[in-house]
Structure formats: structure tokens, C-alpha cells
Amino acid sequence: MNIRKFGSIVFFTHILLGTLLVLNNALALDITIEQGVENPIPVAIVPFGWSQTSLAPIDLSEIVAGDLERSARFEAMDFKDLPQRPAEYKDVNFRDWRLLGMENLVIGQLVLTEAGEYEVEFRLIDVYKEKQIAGFRLPSTKAQLRTTAHEISDIIYEKLIGVRGAFATRIAYITVNQKRDGSKIFSLQIADADGHNPQILLESPEPLMSPSWSPDGKRLAYVSFEGKNSNIFVQDIKTGKRDNVAANKGINSAPAWSPDGSSLAMTLSKDGNTEIYIMHLESRTLRRITNNQAIDTEPNWSKDGKKLAFTSDRGGSPQIYEVAVRGGGKPKRLTFNGPYHARPRYSSDGNSMIMVTGQGGIYRIAILDLRNGFSDILTKARLDESPSFAPNDHMIIYTTTGARGTTLAAVSADGQVHQRLALQDGEVREPAWGPFLPRR
Amino acid sequence: MRLGWFTTLSSSVLSLILHLVVGVLLLFSFEFTPQPKTQIRQDVNVVQAVVIDKKQVDLELERIRKIEEEKHKKEKQRLEELEKKANNLEKKRKEEEKKLAEAKKKKEQEQKKLKEEQVRLKKLEKEKAELKKKRELEEKKIKEAEAKAEKLKAEDKARQQKIAEEKKVAENNRREKELADAMNAEETAKQASKDQELINRISNNIKRSIESKFNKVGLPDDLECELRVRLVPGGDVIDVTIAKSSGHDIFDRRAVNATQKASPLPVPDDVETFERLDLREIKLYFKPTN
Structure with missing residues (x-):
């Protein structure tokens, strides 16, 4: 307890006139709030x-509410519970919203311009302060309205x-579908982060693996077995143009784009032997x-x-190691707690790393705090694989294999929120969360 | 006929004398009393006509002439004397007059002087009266002042007496109060510690109620802010200000929102207790630990 009370000392020796005054002056309350709750924000x-x-043409508010709820950090009020539906700031009755304990209010409108384009105007309002927190007017097109x-x-x-x-x-992933004749068809797809607008970038009867986003979000690197051997390709998302950048003898796999996009x-x-290389894309030097x-x-x-993390069984079991990109040096082992750790992914802030941790045939997604070496297991199923951080590090997308x-699936980085994104038919593998779109 | 002449002559002489007299008289009579005229008329000898021989007559004439002459001379002398007398008289009169005038003047002067003296005296008297009045007034004033001073003195004395008495009473009261206080000391201490207990309880309640509303979701660690909160009896939060920002807008806003959402804060319903414990303004330190 940390409540300061200056009045706790009362001088009984000076019992004359002072007593009441002392009490009055000294007992102003100072309270320290040490705890809080971790609730969704209303x-x-x-x-x-x-x-x-x-x-x-679209229900923007439903998409926004869905996004916010899916993040589990927000609790959007049911539309049927709204006490009023103001479209403009001046129509907001703050008292009503406060009575409902509502802290934040979003109002807006969709406008069809004379040019036939769209414009979305919205305001985020702090109900208690009765103040606008943000207000934007975003030009759009019919195809872009979801975005x-x-x-x-x-x-x-x-x-x-x-x-x-x-x-x-957006997210990229590989789907595997079984055709009627029993043969499989692999496809490389991208979709909005909420699973909408899936687009097939490539289909192949041979396995496709390991999609990796270029940092500008315009290209994907991936592995294709289309030549019966694993080759690494780089494909432009918009044009579909693809380059076979690595077609060496033996294994060519697990491409990972450097943050500067050059390699x-x-x-x-x-x-x-299977080793890690860095290829400079322009010169193709390794x-x-x-x-x-x-x-x-x-x-x-x-x-x-500056660093590369990778999986290696050099210690007898698969574990995560880290090595400096420049200067090499001896790789540093990062994982010790458990017989199996693989597929590391750094967080954007560099404070943590996600991976697959396995024990006794059970594989789950774990997060390692790089600052103190502690790790937490975030998922609960039997076979969870291929974790990928959202660009803001708040969510992790991964695959889970079960009866279906x-x-x-997705989990929040604090392990509090779990979601299944059952949008696709068939099997979905190796999701990769794309970068932020450029700000506008 | 002789008689006529004589008569004529004597009447001529008489006439001449008369004329002279009259003339002389006239000469002076204007300014004098008519008395001398009368006198002159009585002195005139009326001539008795008698027939005498020539010689005799001549003698007589001569005698008469001489007498007349004498008479005339005498008359002249008398007239001169008279004139002299008159002159003297005049002189005397003039002197008298002068004297009189002087006397008058003198009298006037004296009267004037007297008047002046009277005026002076009156003035003096008036001044004297005024002076007297003034003196009386002053005396009165002095007396009044004295009376006042006396009164003040008396009052002062009374007051001092009163103060002394009051002091005495106060001293007594103080002693009594000290005694009473000493006796109540334990009571007071009990009240204070009761208030302290109450404050602790209120603090805890407010703390819990705000902590239950303080949403840390998604916030970074190690942030702190200080809020100043104004309350009214009943616990309604009427104002929240950020006294010290955490530097993180969202953290500050969550703290403010938590405070406002917790309104009304759990404080005693009773206004008197609310005031006594000075709950109108409280400070909140948001310093969440992990």
C-alpha cells in the first residue's frame, strides 16, 4: 500500500487550538494507482x-468494428445498443455515451464524389474529454473501400x-488442395489480413514453400519444386513476373528478405552441407x-x-542460434529450455522472437524475450507451426493442425487472444504477414 | 420870521444831527439791536424858540453855537465814545463770539472727544465683553476638555479594569480549558486516529475503484502521471487535470478516463465529514507495476 497521508502525524503535545487545523491541512488525499486492468477498450x-x-456499397463500420474486435484490444459496442447514431460531430450527445461508460466514439460518412470516386470521412472522439482525437478524410475507390x-x-x-x-x-500463404484424381495442387496466395480478397499468385502441381515478403510489400520470394528440385523464386505481385534466383544443385530453400530489401x-x-548464405539480389553474389x-x-x-537467427541441430537437437550478418563470428545459441526450437522470427522492435517449440510430439508457438531470455508458450494445440509476426508485433499468425x-490461426503476442481464421478450403501452410502499406 | 429861520436853522441843525445820528446809527444798527437808536432820541434837546435881541441873539447864538458846538463835540465825542464803545462792544462781541466759537469749537471738540471716548469706551467694553466671552468659551472648552480627559481617563481605567478582569477570566478559562483539554486529549487523539482510519479506508476504496477502471491494455511499462481531481460531496468528479504528464498521451488519457469512469468516487455521504477530511481535491499518482 502506498497511500501518503501527511496528516498521520498529529502532535498531541500541542493540543491547544491547532488540532483541527492540523487535521484539515494535512489530510489531503494522495493516492497511488498501482494496478490496472487489461480490458478491451470500449x-x-x-x-x-x-x-x-x-x-x-460497403458497411465500413462493420469492417472497422470487426478489425478492432479481432485485435482483442477493443470491445466494439453492438450496433443495436447504440444510444444514437450521429453522422456529424455536432449531433453527438456526450452525456448519453458517458452514461454507458463509452470512452471512444467513431462517426463518419461515405461520400460519392462527382467524379464517381469515393471519399471516407471519419472522426474518433474522446467522449469524456468531449474532444476529437483524430479526424481524417480518405479518398478511395470502390475496389479500395475495404482497405x-x-x-x-x-x-x-x-x-x-x-x-x-x-x-x-496482407498475408501470403500456401494452400494445398486435393483434386478429384488424388493429385495435389499447390498455390501461393495473398489476402487481406482479415482473410478477405484472396488472390492466387501461382499454382503448381509441385510443392510451393516458404513465402517471404519484400520489405516494400511488392514482391514475394518463395520456394518452388516445379523443376523437381527446390528453387528460389522472386515474384512481382502486381505483374506476376518471376525470377528464379537460386537454382543450385541440392537444396535451395528458406528465402528471407533483408530489411533493406537488397538481399x-x-x-x-x-x-x-546445408548452410546459410546471403545473396545480394542485384549482383546475385553469395x-x-x-x-x-x-x-x-x-x-x-x-x-x-545486423543479425540472422536460424535453426541448427549443431548442439544435438534443433535450437535457435543468432549470428552477426557482418563479421560472422561464432553463432550464439538462444534457446535452451526444451528439446526442439525452430523457425525463428524476430519482432520489429527487436525485443522478442517467436518460434516453434516442441516436446513429446507436441509443437506450439513460443515467444522468447530477448532481453531476459524468458520464453512463454502462446498456443495450446498439438501441432502449431509457422509463426509470423504482424508488422506491429501485436499479433502472430500461424498454422494449426487439428481434426479439421x-x-x-492467430494469437496475440501476450497470449491472451486466440483466433481461428478458417477462410480457406483445404490446407493452409506457412503464412507470412506482410509489411505495413506506405502511410498516406 | 425869525422864528422861522431859527426854527429852520435849529431844525436844520437838528436835522443834520439827526441825520448823523441816524447815519451813524444806521451804520451800526444793521447788526445790532435797536436799543441805541432809542437812546439817541431821548438825548436830543428840543429847542425852545425865544425872541432875543440880536446881540443877545448873536451872543445867544454864539452861546448856542458854542453849546451846540460843545454839544456837537460832546455828541461827537459821545458818538466816538459810543463808536468806540460800539467798537469795543463789537470787539468784545467778536471776542466773545470768537470765545464763544472757540468755546463751541472746544465744546464740540470736547464733545467729539467725549464721543470718541465713548465710542472707544464702548469698543473697549465690547472688546472686553468679547474677550470675556472668549475667555469664558475657552474656559468652557478647557473645562470640557478636562471633563473629557477625565471621562477618558475614567473609561480607560474602566477598560483596563475590564481587560484585567477579562484576562483573569481568560486565564481562568485557559486553565480550565487546559484542564479540560488535558482531560480530552485522549478523546481528541482518538478522534484524530478515527479520522486517520477513515482516511485510510476512503483512500483504499478510491484506489480500488479507480484501479478497476484503469485500463493498461497495450500500454508500455514504466510510465507515471499525476492527476489532480476535484470532488464534490457525494464523490462526483467535477474536474480532472493532468498535474504531471507521463509524456505518453494515451497513458494520460487512460488515467483521466479511469478517474472519470470511477465517478462518483466512494467518499462519505455526510457533507460534514467530507469537509472535515478535506476531500474536495485529491491527488492521484498513476504508477502501475507489472
Whole structure:
């Protein structure tokens, strides 16, 4: 307890006139708030207005509410519970919202411009302060309206949590579908972070693996077995143009884009053993990073571009190691607690790393605090794999395999929130969360 | 006929004398009393006509002439004397007059002097009266002042007496109060510690109620801020200000929101206790630990 009371000392020796005065002056309350709760932040998203009489082309507020709720940091008020539906700031009745304990209010409208384009205007309002926290007018197109809604979610998230939201981002993943004749079809796809708008970038009868985003979000590197051998390709998302950047003898796998976009780290066995290399994309020159009898694979760049984490069984079991990109040196082992750790992914802030931890045939997603070496297991299923951080580090997307096959799932970095993203038919593998879109 | 002449002559002489007399008289009579005229008329000898021989007559004439002459001379002398007398008289009169005038003047002067003296005296008297009045007034004033001083003195004395008495009473009271206080000391201490207990309880309640509303979700660690909160009896939060910001807008806002959402804060319903414990303004330190 940390309550300061200056009045706790009462001078009984001076019992004359002073007593009451002493009491009065000294007993002002100083209270220290040491605890708090970790509750979703209440937010009310009023259905956006629409400039036309026709049916609105999209329900922006529903998308925003869905985004915020999915992050588990927010609790959007049920639309049916809204005490009023103001489209403009001047119509807001703050008292009503306060009575409901509502702290934050989002109002807005969708406008069809004379040019036939769209414009979304919205305000985020602090109900208790009766003040606008943010107000934006975002131009959009019919095809972009969903993305615009996600951008609104990002702004709200940033203004109320302090970290940019990752709703207007995309994920890449591989699907495996079985055709009627029993043959499999692999496809490389991208979709909005909420699973909407899936796009197939590549289909192949041979396995596709390990998609990796370029930092500008315009290209993907991946592994394709289309030549019966594993090759690394780089594909432009918009144009579909692809480059086979690594087609060496043996294994060409696990491409990982450097944060500056200039290079790919990858696993090659061209020199006899599986080792980590860095390829400069422009010159296609290779630099070997590891040199060890064991298997070294699944490299991942720290966000400052200075280190690579990778999986190696050089210690007898698969564990995570870290090595300096420049200067080499002896790799440093990061994981000790458990017989199996693999597929490391650094967080953007560099404070933590996610990975797969396995024991007794059970594989789960774990997070390692790089500052103190402590790790936490975030997931609960039997076979959870391929974790990938959202660009704001708040969520982790991964695959989970259960009775319904292999599907996408997400967990918050603090392990509090679990979600299943059962959007795809068939099996989904190796999701990779894309970077932030450029701010506008 | 002789008689006529004589008569004529004597009447001529008489006439001449008369004329002279009259003339002389006239000469002076204007300013004098008519008395001398009368006198002159009585002195005139009325001539008795008698027939005498020439010689005799001549003699007589001569005698008469001589007498007349004498008479005339005498008359002249008398007239001169008279004139002289008159002159003297005049002189005397003038002198008298002068004297009289002087006397008058003198009298006037004296009267004037007297008047002046009277005026002076009156003035003097008046001044004297005024002076007297003034003196009386002054005396009165002095007396009044004295009376006043006396009164003040008396009052002062009374007051001092009163103060002394009051002092005495106060001293007595103080002693009594000291005694009473000493006796109540334990009581007072008990009240103070009761208040302290109450304060502790209120602090804890407020702390719990705000902590239950303070949402830390997504916030970084190691932030602190200080709020100043104004309350009214009943616990309604009427104002929250950020006394010291954490430097993190969202943290500050969450702290403010928690405080406002916790309103009304759990304070005693009773206004008297609320005032006694000085709950109108409280300070909140937000310093969450992990």
C-alpha cells in the first residue's frame, strides 16, 4: 500500500487550538494507482453515413468494428445498443455515451464524389474529454473501400493503443488442395489480413514453400519444386513476373528478405552441407554465413539488419542460434529450455522472437524475450507451426493442425487472444504477414 | 420870521444831527439791536424858540453855537465814545463770539472727544465683553476638555479594569480549558486516529475503484502521471487535470478516463465529514507495476 497521508502525524503535545487545523491541512488525499486492468477498450462505431439514397456499397463500420474486435484490444459496442447514431460531430450527445461508460466514439460518412470516386470521412472522439482525437478524410475507390476501412481501423488502433494498427496489411500463404484424381495442387496466395480478397499468385502441381515478403510489400520470394528440385523464386505481385534466383544443385530453400530489401538470406546445400548464405539480389553474389557440419536453416533477419537467427541441430537437437550478418563470428545459441526450437522470427522492435517449440510430439508457438531470455508458450494445440509476426508485433499468425486439417490461426503476442481464421478450403501452410502499406 | 429861520436853522441843525445820528446809527444798527437808536432820541434837546435881541441873539447864538458846538463835540465825542464803545462792544462781541466759537469749537471738540471716548469706551467694553466671552468659551472648552480627559481617563481605567478582569477570566478559562483539554486529549487523539482510519479506508476504496477502471491494455511499462481531481460531496468528479504528464498521451488519457469512469468516487455521504477530511481535491499518482 502506498497511500501518503501527511496528516498521520498529529502532535498531541500541542493540543491547544491547532488540532483541527492540523487535521484539515494535512489530510489531503494522495493516492497511488498501482494496478490496472487489461480490458478491451470500449469503442462505439456508429454506422457511417452514405451520401446517396441507394444502398451503401460497403458497411465500413462493420469492417472497422470487426478489425478492432479481432485485435482483442477493443470491445466494439453492438450496433443495436447504440444510444444514437450521429453522422456529424455536432449531433453527438456526450452525456448519453458517458452514461454507458463509452470512452471512444467513431462517426463518419461515405461520400460519392462527382467524379464517381469515393471519399471516407471519419472522426474518433474522446467522449469524456468531449474532444476529437483524430479526424481524417480518405479518398478511395470502390475496389479500395475495404482497405480504406482497414486504414481507419489502423488509425483508431494507433490513437487509442499507441501503436500503428496492422489491419490494412496482407498475408501470403500456401494452400494445398486435393483434386478429384488424388493429385495435389499447390498455390501461393495473398489476402487481406482479415482473410478477405484472396488472390492466387501461382499454382503448381509441385510443392510451393516458404513465402517471404519484400520489405516494400511488392514482391514475394518463395520456394518452388516445379523443376523437381527446390528453387528460389522472386515474384512481382502486381505483374506476376518471376525470377528464379537460386537454382543450385541440392537444396535451395528458406528465402528471407533483408530489411533493406537488397538481399535474401537462404539455405543452400550447394557446397555439400546445408548452410546459410546471403545473396545480394542485384549482383546475385553469395556470401556464406554459417560453416558447420550440422544442418543450418530457416534464417530470419533482425529488423536492424545486423543479425540472422536460424535453426541448427549443431548442439544435438534443433535450437535457435543468432549470428552477426557482418563479421560472422561464432553463432550464439538462444534457446535452451526444451528439446526442439525452430523457425525463428524476430519482432520489429527487436525485443522478442517467436518460434516453434516442441516436446513429446507436441509443437506450439513460443515467444522468447530477448532481453531476459524468458520464453512463454502462446498456443495450446498439438501441432502449431509457422509463426509470423504482424508488422506491429501485436499479433502472430500461424498454422494449426487439428481434426479439421491445417488452418490459419492467430494469437496475440501476450497470449491472451486466440483466433481461428478458417477462410480457406483445404490446407493452409506457412503464412507470412506482410509489411505495413506506405502511410498516406 | 425869525422864528422861522431859527426854527429852520435849529431844525436844520437838528436835522443834520439827526441825520448823523441816524447815519451813524444806521451804520451800526444793521447788526445790532435797536436799543441805541432809542437812546439817541431821548438825548436830543428840543429847542425852545425865544425872541432875543440880536446881540443877545448873536451872543445867544454864539452861546448856542458854542453849546451846540460843545454839544456837537460832546455828541461827537459821545458818538466816538459810543463808536468806540460800539467798537469795543463789537470787539468784545467778536471776542466773545470768537470765545464763544472757540468755546463751541472746544465744546464740540470736547464733545467729539467725549464721543470718541465713548465710542472707544464702548469698543473697549465690547472688546472686553468679547474677550470675556472668549475667555469664558475657552474656559468652557478647557473645562470640557478636562471633563473629557477625565471621562477618558475614567473609561480607560474602566477598560483596563475590564481587560484585567477579562484576562483573569481568560486565564481562568485557559486553565480550565487546559484542564479540560488535558482531560480530552485522549478523546481528541482518538478522534484524530478515527479520522486517520477513515482516511485510510476512503483512500483504499478510491484506489480500488479507480484501479478497476484503469485500463493498461497495450500500454508500455514504466510510465507515471499525476492527476489532480476535484470532488464534490457525494464523490462526483467535477474536474480532472493532468498535474504531471507521463509524456505518453494515451497513458494520460487512460488515467483521466479511469478517474472519470470511477465517478462518483466512494467518499462519505455526510457533507460534514467530507469537509472535515478535506476531500474536495485529491491527488492521484498513476504508477502501475507489472
